[in-house]
Structure formats: structure tokens, C-alpha cells
Amino acid sequence: MLEAKLQQGEILKKILDAIKELVNDANFDCNSNGMALQAMDTAHVSLVHLMLKKDAFERYRCDKNVVLGISMQAMNKMLKCAGKDDAISLKASDEPNNLALTFESKNGERMSEFEMKLIEIDAEPVGIPEPDYTAEITMPAAEFKKICSDLQTIGDTVTVSVNKDGVKFSVTGESGSGSITVRENTKADKSDESTSIQLKESVSLTFALKYLNTFCKSASLSNQVGLYLSKESPLLVEFKFIEDCYIRYYLAPKIDEEEEAADEE
Numbered sequence: 001m002l003e004a005k006l007q008q009g010e011i012l013k014k015i016l017d018a019i020k021e022l023v024n025d026a027n028f029d030c031n032s033n034g035m036a037l038q039a040m041d042t043a044h045v046s047l048v049h050l051m052l053k054k055d056a057f058e059r060y061r062c063d064k065n066v067v068l069g070i071s072m073q074a075m076n077k078m079l080k081c082a083g084k085d086d087a088i089s090l091k092a093s094d095e096p097n098n099l100a101l102t103f104e105s106k107n108g109e110r111m112s113e114f115e116m117k118l119i120e121i122d123a124e125p126v127g128i129p130e131p132d133y134t135a136e137i138t139m140p141a142a143e144f145k146k147i148c149s150d151l152q153t154i155g156d157t158v159t160v161s162v163n164k165d166g167v168k169f170s171v172t173g174e175s176g177s178g179s180i181t182v183r184e185n186t187k188a189d190k191s192d193e194s195t196s197i198q199l200k201e202s203v204s205l206t207f208a209l210k211y212l213n214t215f216c217k218s219a220s221l222s223n224q225v226g227l228y229l230s231k232e233s234p235l236l237v238e239f240k241f242i243e244d245c246y247i248r249y250y251l252a253p254k255i256d257e258e259e260e261a262a263d264e265e
Contacts, residue, residue, distance in 0.1 A: 002030050002066045002092045005059040008242070009088030009103065011221065013079045015050060015247060018217035020072035022048055025121050028068040034060070034245075038126045046211050047234070047250040049128060055243040058087070064094050069121040078114050092118075129250055131233040134201040135162040138226050139182060140193055141219035141239065147180050148216055152209040154178050157254055161204040162229060167197060171209070192223035203229045205253040212237070215249040 006012055019026070022041040029036045034053040040046070054060040082088055082103040089102040096118055103112040147169050151158050155173030162168075166183035184197045219225065221241040228236035234250040241247075 001061065001063050001094060002068075002090065002096075003059065003061040004030075004035070004057050004091075005087060005089040006056065007058045007087045009082050009086045010084055011056075011241065012088055013082065014218070014220050015052075016072060016076050016079055018214065018247070019048055019050070020076050021214045021217065022046060022211075023072055025069065025071050025119060027121050027123050028070055030062050030066040030068065032062050038128070039123070040126060041211075045208070045252055046215075047126060047128070049248040049250070050246075052245050053243055056245050059089075066092060066094060066096065068092060068096065068099055069119040070099070070116075071119055074116055078116055081112055081114065083110075086112075129234050129236070131230045133228040133230045133233075133236070134199070135167075135203045135229040136198040136226065137162065137167050137182075137195070137228075138224055139167075139195040141216075141222050141225040143182070143195075144225045144227070145213075145216040145219040147182075148209060148212045151178065151180070152213055156209055157206050158209050158212065159204060159206045160227070160229065160235070161202075162197065162199060163202040164199065167227075201231075203231055205229055205231070205235065207235055207251055207253055211249075211251050215251075218247050218249075221247065 023039045024042065026037050026039040034051065037048070037050040039048055078101055083105055085106045086103040091100040099116045099118055101114045101116060151169060151171040154176060155171040157171070159170045160167065161170065166181050168179055168181045170179040171177060182195055185195050187194045215237045218239045222239040226238040228238070234252050237249040237251070239247050
């Protein structure tokens with residue numbers, strides 16, 4: 001039996017709102033430690049890894065490992081029926097065909113109950129990249145979101161360059177080019193507004209902005225975002241939230257056509 005109650009139901013709504021842009025269907029793997037999701041996007045360019053630890057729930061019980069095959073579109077539709085301040089409860093049997101959802105208002109005056117059919121997903125195991133990152137940036141999530149949004153008005157790809165002077169986001173498009181440089185800063189009284197850069201080696205990689213802007217839908221979950229880069233490795237974008245939970249996005253860098261041609265030779 002799986003029973004889980006999330007007092008801050010809005011968190012689940014925000015999570016699904018971001019993931020549904022990348023993944024149509026996915027398995028939620030539930031065990032005694034919490035709930036996890038790992039899935040590739042439909043184009044196999046990005047990977048999402050969600051971890052909801054049991055301590056994030058007001059009540060959590062999972063007697064044996066349970067896999068919930070969920071249609072993101074169907075789940076998102078049902079979650080739209082939940083109020084902003086509603087608590088959300090999930091319930092499923094050990095071998096479930098359905099997932100029961102209950103939305104309860106803060107004052108307890110309204111309760112909504114839904115049942116969603118689960119689907120069977122033949123998902124292959126997903127390997128999580130674990131490179132030795134040469135550059136690690138922690139910065140305000142809202143600032144990163146604005147940078148990605150602003151630069152997409154100019155071009156489709158962004159080059160992220162990290163060196164001792166800071167991190168530079170550069171874009172070139174048909175109408176022109178632009179760049180935004182963020183330097184390390186520490187605000188003792190406002191740590192959420194600080195930017196820290198840990199650098200082992202300078203690195204410069206190019207990524208598709210449409211994916212980064214989709215990842216930024218998770219900025220509402222966390223005040224800070226972590227960016228982890230290493231040459232020829234996927235970018236890791238990490239948002240941490242309540243009780244050490246996290247949502248991580250991995251994005252493969254775009255390969256320069258000239259470099260690709262040279263490698264083939």
C-alpha cells in the first residue's frame with residue numbers, strides 16, 4: 001500500500017507543470033525512502049531526475065516498492081482541480097491499476113476525490129551522468145530564468161563560458177548578438193541572492209535555449225539554481241527544495257558542425 005500526503009500540494013503542481021513539457025509518460029518509482037522519477041525527453045536530448053524524499057510529506061507510507069505509470073497530461077489535468085493551498089494525498093495498492101488523489105482545502109471545508117488510470121510504460125533504465133564537473137555555479141533561480149528568457153528573443157542557442165572572471169551567457173541570432181556576464185558575489189544577509197562560482201578549469205559549451213527555458217519552469221520551487229559543467233559532458237541544472245528534495249535536468253551540449261566534421265575525418 002502506498003499512502004502519501006503532501007501538505008504543500010502546490011509543489012506537486014509546479015513539478016508536473018515543468019516535467020510535462022519534456023516527458024509525455026513516466027514511471028514514478030515509490031519505495032520506503034520516497035518517490036523518484038527518471039525519464040528522457042521525447043527527443044532524447046535531455047534527462048529529468050526528480051527525487052521526492054519521504055520527509056517532504058506530512059504522511060508517507062510505502063509497504064513495498066510500487067511503480068506508478070503516469071500520463072503527465074492526465075495527471076496535470078487532475079492537479080488543476082486542486083486549489084493553490086490544498087493538501088494533496090496519493091493512494092495506491094501494491095499492484096495498482098489506478099491512483100487515488102484527494103485534494104483537501106486548508107480549512108478542511110472542501111475535499112475533492114479523483115481516480116486516475118495508470119498506464120504500463122516499457123521504460124528502459126536511464127543512466128545518470130556523473131562526470132567530474134570542472135565548473136559549478138550557484139545563482140538566483142529567478143536571475144537564471146530571466147537570462148534564458150531574454151536571450152531566447154535573440155537566438156536559439158546559448159554559449160555558457162565559465163572562467164576566473166565569471167560566467168558569460170552569449171547568443172547570436174539573425175537580428176544580432178548579445179551576452180550577459182554574471183560575476184561571483186556574496187551577500188551575507190541575503191544568501192538566496194548570492195552567486196558562487198567554483199572553477200577547476202575554464203569551460204565553454206553551447207546549449208539549446210528552448211530546453212533551458214523549460215527547465216526554468218522549476219525556478220518557482222527554489223530560490224537558487226545550481227549549474228554544473230564539464231567539457232563534453234551534459235549540463236546539470238539542479239533545483240533543490242523542501243527537505244533535500246530536488247529536480248535535476250541534464251542537457252547534452254550542441255556540437256559544432258565543423259568540429260563534428262573534423263571528428264568524422
